[in-house]
Amino acid sequence: MIAVKCVARNAYFLMLCRRGMIIAAAIAAPSIAAAQITGPLPIASEEATPLGALSPMPLPMPASRDQSYWGLRLQVGQRNERKGPEDLFAVAAGVDYQLRGGSIFGLTGGYQTRQNCQSSTDCGHALFGARGRFNVFTGGPTVAAIVGDESATTTLGTEIGFGYAPRVQPGVNACTLDVGVPFSVAMLQTVRVVGFVTPGAVWNIDCSSENTPGNRSFLIGFGFGLQQVGFRGLDVNFGAQRILRGATGLQFGVSVSWVRLP
């Protein structure tokens, strides 16, 4: 057990320290509670569903308000540095529908394997997900002035996703519901470079025949990408993600998406 005590020079800093500890404890509490009930699972639900298994992506590039576009997506994710004995590797494909140049709705299906798996069975599982991403703000001048690029575009959005992975372990399915506030800045004219960060929260939902604990975790994803790589609809993104709870390691990966333009 770790004991932390606030020591401060005056009452104000002492108060701040105590408030910070209360907030930190509130954030960590569900995870700790889950761990106390069942002990750490070899694969957490957050790692097994598309949100944690696959690389994070930036918000979609804005497009014409007259058109709605279909797109395809390939994603690869590798989660290392876990406390468990095995790293996780996932590959998935998805289909997206961008509505009137802004919000995007996508479905994902893929497969995750445990690398160096010692078991003769159960070394992998399928994963499925559905996600909606909504552009709240798409503009540019403030960040453009800061970065000195008059074509810079800033996008702030919200997202909600549902993930499902059957038979993550014998008798255990993984289900997650997540919300996030993705933010991205794209710049440059010839080669369009985008940097992004995807903070969010994920809830583990009980969807197994056995009683599995529900908990909540926070996560942060970040990365960069190249938009319109040679073809107007082709984007390549590189991302990393950390779930802010113990034993989940660092996930990083690549995604390639293609939007069909008329």
Place this chain on the structure above:
Amino acid sequence: MIGSHPKQHRTFRRALLIARGGLVAALIVGGFGCHHRLKLDELPADQIETTLFLIGDAGEPDPRQVGAPLDSLTALASVAPERTIIVFLGDNVYPAGIPAEGAAEWADARRRLDAQIKAIPPGVRGIFIPGNHDWANETAFGLYSIRLQEQMIASLAQGKNVRLIPGNGCPGPVPVDVGRMRLIALDTQWWLHSYIVRDSSSQCPASTMATVTAALRSDVNPPGDGRVVLVVAHHPLMTGGAHGGYCGVTGPYRRFGASSQDILSGANRTMRDSIRSAFTGHAPIAFVAGHDHTLQVLRGGPTVKYILVSGAGSPGKTECAVRMRESYYVTQHRAGFMRVDIMKGKGVLLRVYRYPATKSGALAYARWLELR
């Protein structure tokens, strides 16, 4: 630490290789996007048949001095006036067009129009297109204000070949043939105006949405080979600016505001759909507009090859624009204009000038709209 274990080291290296391979492939493939690069200094001036300057929303010139972009426009247009046309793409007089003579705003409205007419060098042809602000800022006086502007342009021209088209508050289309170029002028505010748009003195060749669309369908298919058709109007068919539902927190929700000036509104969509339907089968090379105070070069889709937004004629009114998936070039919060050179035989070259100029000059972007 990543890679501290041999197994983790291998997987980490593999992932790095995947990422690096993807990046290299992306950059190689990205190189294919440069096929429109060109050497402008090798462009022979005697091969240019017609030069078109496109500037929009220029109705708010500085009252103290003529600055960029109007003075730069004058300088560039003076080089070969006999083959040059300047098109002002609407919103020629902010904030509410030409008022009735005697109104307090009349003199200032005249000053705004005069600054633009003076920017047209002798020998250069000038064309003004009506915009929503020229229709008395979309009020009931609009039809009469646009007629007053037409009369004022004629009186200020003083021998120059300058006129407002479509005239008399008519919607157009008005075709203008110069060499192998056909320029078609539309008054798109006529489609969106909520007040009187015709009266007994109108006598427009086309005076309903259906007849305007039919006339446009006929005009975009001119006789002869190698024709270059450009349609000029005030409202764009597509934009990544504020009128396109971008920029600002309220951008995506502007459809609920129901302003006909915005791409998201039903009236605006009806107009755009009608115009695009007229282009079916005979796609013009470009639809040129202003309205959003930015400079944008966009891919037009199946019905029109390019959409140009050149509404940055007033330095004090420049705005935000986002780069969309259809965008070839975007600049925001910069004044400027566009230039289109129609070459003899084959080739149409677009150049975008923006101000203030950078160390490399005011020319910010160039592209062959029709390869030479």
